[in-house]
Amino acid sequence: MSIVTGRILWDTVFNKAGWTYATNWTDVAGFDGVHAMDWVDFTIARLPAGSDRRLTATNAAGTSFAVNTAALYYRPFSGMTVTVNVKSHSGTTLATLALDGTKAFAWLSFADHNVLNGQTVYLQFVVTGGSFDLRQAFLGPVLAYSVAANSPQAGVSKNPRPPIFQGAAQPRNNLSVNGSFLGRNIRAQNRTGTIEIDYVLPAWIRATWEPFVTHATSKTWFYAWDYDNYPTEVVFCGASEIIPPESTGPKYWSVQIPYLALNK
Numbered sequence: 001m002s003i004v005t006g007r008i009l010w011d012t013v014f015n016k017a018g019w020t021y022a023t024n025w026t027d028v029a030g031f032d033g034v035h036a037m038d039w040v041d042f043t044i045a046r047l048p049a050g051s052d053r054r055l056t057a058t059n060a061a062g063t064s065f066a067v068n069t070a071a072l073y074y075r076p077f078s079g080m081t082v083t084v085n086v087k088s089h090s091g092t093t094l095a096t097l098a099l100d101g102t103k104a105f106a107w108l109s110f111a112d113h114n115v116l117n118g119q120t121v122y123l124q125f126v127v128t129g130g131s132f133d134l135r136q137a138f139l140g141p142v143l144a145y146s147v148a149a150n151s152p153q154a155g156v157s158k159n160p161r162p163p164i165f166q167g168a169a170q171p172r173n174n175l176s177v178n179g180s181f182l183g184r185n186i187r188a189q190n191r192t193g194t195i196e197i198d199y200v201l202p203a204w205i206r207a208t209w210e211p212f213v214t215h216a217t218s219k220t221w222f223y224a225w226d227y228d229n230y231p232t233e234v235v236f237c238g239a240s241e242i243i244p245p246e247s248t249g250p251k252y253w254s255v256q257i258p259y260l261a262l263n264k
Helices: 033-037 202-216
Strands: 007-009 019-023 045-047 050-059 065-074 081-087 093-098 105-115 120-128 132-140 169-175 181-188 191-200 221-224 234-239 253-262
Touching: 007 065, 007 105, 019 033, 033 045, 033 050, 033 132, 050 132, 065 081, 081 105, 093 105, 105 120, 105 221, 105 234, 120 132, 191 202, 202 221, 202 234, 202 253
Parallel strands: none
Antiparallel strands: 007 221, 019 050, 045 132, 050 120, 065 105, 065 132, 081 093, 081 120, 169 181, 191 253, 221 234, 234 253
16 A cells, blocks of 8 residues: 655745745736735736746845745646746756646655755746746745654654545536426535644644644645655645644644645
8 A cells, every 4th residue: 555645835935034036027917926926826927938937036034944845826728838947046957847738736846955045046937839827836845744664753644535536516407497407507616625644743743733734824835635646636725724733642643634725
């Protein structure tokens, strides 16, 4: 049986205290670059065609910060190509991915990269054949809860329910007064689920889980429910309830967070 390797990305340098950001294209009115960094999905940053469209973050926080993951939420496209590169201050490519126009999400993982104070890190987009609509872009350190041998503090995912498979629509049948079938309409519904992790140590909760939950109280995040086995199954989430950690014995605890997810 394969091990579930959950991944959460929430701590993004594009919206982090002490960091600044910049874009290098001319904004289209109503589709400003800032919309890719505002935590919500109903606004859009429109990137014009070009080989070097950058979303850059500069570390001015006074301390170094390590990043290893980027996640994107974008509008599906056709008749064009979009490639994203994660670049360091020196221009070294940390990760690259040709986006799938039939999907709306992308996730890029790479080795830990330390961004020193005063340095930059950026996403470079190569867009051909049209404009690219970007809803959200995150870049930061991943919160992982995969289980590792002899390392219970990494957590054990409990009964994961892949958000990809959860129903996202509610059909309504319409009948005439004499019982004839008139058709049906679809009421859109978002996916719901719960991230549950057992056998975690209190130190992990304090250092890793609680900062995430504090963020999730009011802001969104990206979630890959089993990245190692299904790396393309990514959703954009918001918490639907905040539940305190629970002790499961003298040493270990369990944590959970119900969520509402978008996958469109």
